Structures are given as structure tokens and as C-alpha cells.
Amino acid sequence: MSHIPSQPPPFFHRGPSPLARFAFFGLLSIALMFADTRFRYLEGIRQVTAVALYPLQRAVQMPGEAISWLGDYFASKRALAEENAALKADLVAHSLSSQEFSRLRDENASLRALLEIEKRYPGSATAVEVLYTGRDPFTQKVFVNRGSDAGIRAGEAVIDDAGVVGQVTRVFPAMAEVTLVTDKDHAVPVRIERSGVRSVFFGAGAGRPPELRFMAPTADIRPGDRLVTSGIDGTYPPGLAVARVEAVDRDSGQVFARITVRPLAGADRSTHLLVLGQGAALPPRPEEAAEGDAAKKSGRGKGRRGG
Amino acid sequence: MTMFSRAAVFTPARPEEILRQVNPWFILLTFLLGLLANIAPANGVVLALRPDFLALVILYWCIQEPRYVGVGVAWTLGLVMDVADATVFGQHALAYAALAYSAEYFRRRVLRFPLWQQAPQVAVLLFLCAALILLVRFVGGAPIPRWTYFVPPLVGALLWPLLSVLLQWPQRPARGPGDR
Numbered sequence: 001m002s003h004i005p006s007q008p009p010p011f012f013h014r015g016p017s018p019l020a021r022f023a024f025f026g027l028l029s030i031a032l033m034f035a036d037t038r039f040r041y042l043e044g045i046r047q048v049t050a051v052a053l054y055p056l057q058r059a060v061q062m063p064g065e066a067i068s069w070l071g072d073y074f075a076s077k078r079a080l081a082e083e084n085a086a087l088k089a090d091l092v093a094h095s096l097s098s099q100e101f102s103r104l105r106d107e108n109a110s111l112r113a114l115l116e117i118e119k120r121y122p123g124s125a126t127a128v129e130v131l132y133t134g135r136d137p138f139t140q141k142v143f144v145n146r147g148s149d150a151g152i153r154a155g156e157a158v159i160d161d162a163g164v165v166g167q168v169t170r171v172f173p174a175m176a177e178v179t180l181v182t183d184k185d186h187a188v189p190v191r192i193e194r195s196g197v198r199s200v201f202f203g204a205g206a207g208r209p210p211e212l213r214f215m216a217p218t219a220d221i222r223p224g225d226r227l228v229t230s231g232i233d234g235t236y237p238p239g240l241a242v243a244r245v246e247a248v249d250r251d252s253g254q255v256f257a258r259i260t261v262r263p264l265a266g267a268d269r270s271t272h273l274l275v276l277g278q279g280a281a282l283p284p285r286p287e288e289a290a291e292g293d294a295a296k297k298s299g300r301g302k303g304r305r306g307g
Numbered sequence: 308m309t310m311f312s313r314a315a316v317f318t319p320a321r322p323e324e325i326l327r328q329v330n331p332w333f334i335l336l337t338f339l340l341g342l343l344a345n346i347a348p349a350n351g352v353v354l355a356l357r358p359d360f361l362a363l364v365i366l367y368w369c370i371q372e373p374r375y376v377g378v379g380v381a382w383t384l385g386l387v388m389d390v391a392d393a394t395v396f397g398q399h400a401l402a403y404a405a406l407a408y409s410a411e412y413f414r415r416r417v418l419r420f421p422l423w424q425q426a427p428q429v430a431v432l433l434f435l436c437a438a439l440i441l442l443v444r445f446v447g448g449a450p451i452p453r454w455t456y457f458v459p460p461l462v463g464a465l466l467w468p469l470l471s472v473l474l475q476w477p478q479r480p481a482r483g484p485g486d487r
């Protein structure tokens with residue numbers, strides 16, 4: 001094929017050669033990646049583009065919504081009656097615990113008042129619906145239909161009816177990005193409900209079971225144990241169900257036990273989620289070491305002057 | 308000048324047919340449709356099989372109309388895709404720019420083959436695009452994906468003949484009584 005030139009003859013000059021343009025844009029992409037991952041300079045551009053994309057995303061969902069609406073409209077009476085009966089049975093099953101709940105809440109409040117512990121649970125929550133799942137096969141993310149317009153902020157916990165689904169990682173004006181607990185290296189501080197042992201739940205990416213890392217082989221963990229959030233991170237309120245222990249592999253040759261778990265919430269299935277508002281009662285975090293010594297020193301100096 | 312540019316675009320299926328000048332708005336519309344197909348909600352099998360439609364459309368126009376669509380346009384569309392996917396800025400941009408460049412390099416060779424023989428060559432270019440994204444993610448510390456990661460480029464290559472016929476439809480000359 002050497003007789004077919006891949007370049008136009010020089011008298012049809014059309015600006016820089018493709019190779020030069022590719023080199024320029026390739027380097028620009030690498031610079032952008034660096035700026036985005038290291039310094040987060042580009043969140044503004046991302047926000048603007050996301051707003052421009054939002055009508056497109058809504059338009060694309062309309063056919064699916066229309067079909068499901070039509071399906072609902074023509075759903076048979078029998079199916080609706082069955083669903084109604086199931087929901088009523090569910091309601092009765094939960095009514096006892098919900099009545100118990102109000103009594104326990106009062107009791108808890110008075111006990112906390114006695115112990116002078118501040119209230120941690122503001123109770124504000126926003127119901128959201130999943131717009132679409134992220135297309136990126138390397139991360140576990142979903143996009144939901146409310147954003148900063150509904151007061152959602154980055155860092156808030158997201159749950160469904162069975163437990164913790166994930167955490168809001170980016171907020172757009174009418175949309176928010178939720179990183180699921182199954183995302184690689186996404187960590188949730190948990191507590192074994194049975195024994196009270198504290199641990200950290202780590203996601204492992206698509207298709208791999210999450211695990212509890214850095215647990216001693218002698219830790220009191222058994223298959224079937226329920227994990228609930230411990231609440232010590234200030235992100236997830238305490239007591240939310242997270243996962244169930246699947247298998248515990250105690251190899252005496254290893255420093256840590258290998259504990260795989262299965263998330264309880266339908267992180268990959270649920271379409272209706274709840275975003276929990278963050279509690280305001282936690283004391284501010286101590287400054288990070290990565291912020292630099294200068295910032296820390298000036299902060300301390302101010303504190304001393306104030307005192 | 309127009310004579311030269313017209314002579315350059317032959318339909319692979321029927322080399323004697325001379326296509327009409329493409330409307331730039333049509334190119335823009337196809338990019339929009341490709342983007343819509345990429346961000347449409349999907350789950351399970353559909354999500355696992357769905358090829359990168361935007362990359363396919365970019366590839367088609369880079370091969371057919373290099374005067375309109377080149378590395379720069381592909382790069383810009385990659386940035387839009389990065390936002391829609393919430394991936395690192397520049398990941399898709401780099402992959403699409405590489406795709407556009409390789410398309411520009413191979414276009415004269417690809418155009419000499421019938422559509423069904425173009426598909427394997429397109430598959431190679433799409434694999435290249437996917438491998439570049441994989442490389443970027445490895446640098447970012449992503450885990451090794453399952454083998455299904457390389458299914459969508461294959462599906463994209465299988466769709467190539469259909470997509471080519473669809474995209475060149477508006478450029479087909481009207482077949483009136485004046486035709487020989």
C-alpha cells in the first residue's frame with residue numbers, strides 16, 4: 001500500500017498535520033487529567049457542561065418513562081390487588097416496630113438528655129430517583145434526579161429500604177452523583193451488630209465481593225453477622241445496615257483474616273433512594289497533616305491569640 | 308476544489324456512485340444522537356453490550372469527511388463524554404483524539420474495502436481506543452476489568468456496516484429519471 005500516500009499533497013495545505021494536532025491534543029488531555037486528579041481545578045467547567053447536558057439526559061429518559069407509565073396504566077387489576085395486599089401485610093409487619101420506635105426514641109432522648117449527649121441525627125432526608133447508572137466500567141456510580149436545588153451536598157449518605165447504598169460525591173444543580181459502597185476502595189466504618197467489633201468495609205469494584213480489611217484472625221466475626229454503620233466518621237449516621245458477612249478465612253500464616261461480605265442494600269438494583277442530611281452536631285475535624293505545616297501553625301497561632 | 312473533494316468520497320458498496328456534499332448540521336445531529344445513545348439509561352446485558360456510539364460516529368466522519376471532523380472535534384466531544392460519564396477530564400478526550408488520528412491515517416486504506424471487510428479494521432481501531440482508556444485507568448489505580456470490558460468494541464465493529472449505510476443515506480444522490 002506504499003503507493004497510496006496517507007497525506008494530501010503539499011499544495012492542498014490544511015493547517016498543521018494530523019500528527020502535530022494529535023500530539024497537541026494528546027498532551028493537552030494529559031495535562032487536563034493531571035489538573036483534574038491532582039488539583040480539582042476543573043469542577044467549574046464540569047458543572048457548566050453538566051447543566052448543558054441535563055436536558056439531553058432528561059430527553060433520553062422520556063421514552064423509558066413513557067413506557068413504564070403506559071405499563072402502569074394498563075397493569076391488571078389483579079396484579080394491583082396483589083401488590084396492595086402485600087404492601088398491607090408489610091405495613092402490619094412494620095407497625096409494631098414503628099410503634100416501638102417512637103417509644104424508644106422518647107426514651108433515648110431522655111437518656112441522652114440525662115447523659116448530656118448532643119443529638120446527632122438531624123432527620124432531614126430527600127427522596128431521590130436513579131436517573132441512570134454510570135457507563136464507566138471501572139467505577140460504581142449512579143446519577144440521581146435531585147441536586148443542589150434540593151439542598152443535597154457532597155458527602156451525604158444515601159440509603160435505600162434495606163441499607164446503605166453509597167455516598168454523594170458530586171452535586172450538580174439538578175442532579176447528583178452517588179458513588180456506591182461497592183466502588184473500589186470506597187470505605188464505610190462499620191460495627192458488627194452482634195459483638196460490637198469495629199471495622200471498615202471496603203468496596204472492591206464491579207463483580208468482586210467487598211471485604212473487611214485489616215482484621216486480626218482472632219477477631220470475633222462469624223459468617224452471617226450483620227454489619228451496621230458505626231457512625232464514627234461523621235458521614236454515615238450510626239446504626240444503618242450495610243452488609244452481611246459471607247465468609248471468614250482465618251489463615252494462620254496471614255497477618256489479617258480475609259473476610260468477604262455481601263451488601264444488604266440493592267446498590268445495583270434500587271431505583272428509589274434516600275439522601276440523608278448531614279448532622280451538624282459533630283465537632284470540626286482536626287486539620288489534615290497534608291494541608292501543610294504553615295497552615296497548621298497559623299491556625300494554632302490564631303487560637304492562642306484568641307485565648 | 309469542490310470537484311476534488313467530491314471525487315474523494317466513494318461509497319464502498321458502489322464505487323461508481325458519487326455522494327453529495329454532506330450538510331455540517333447533519334454531522335452535528337449524528338454526534339448528538341451518538342451522545343444520546345451513550346447516556347441512555349441501561350442496565351444488565353444491554354449495558355454490558357452497548358458500544359461507544361459516539362466513538363463509532365466520530366470514526367465514521369473522520370474516515371468519510373476529514374475536512375470537517377478531525378482530531379480537534381473528536382477531542383472536544385471526548386470532553387463532553389467525560390462530563391456525562393463523570394470520569395477524569397481528558398480520558399475520553401485522549402482516546403477519541405487517538406481514534407481520530409488513527410482514522411485519518413488509515414482512511415484511504417479502509418475506504419478501499421467493502422463494508423463487511425471494513426468491520427475488522429474498525430474493530431482494531433475501537434480496541435485501540437478501549438485499550439487507551441484502560442491504560443489511563445491503570446495509571447489512576449483502577450482494578451483489572453473483567454474480559455467483558457472488550458465486548459462493546461466488538462459489538463461496535465459488528466454495527467459498523469449498518470451505521471455506515473445509515474449515515475451515508477442523506478448523501479446518496481436522488482435516483483431520478485435522469486440517472487443512467
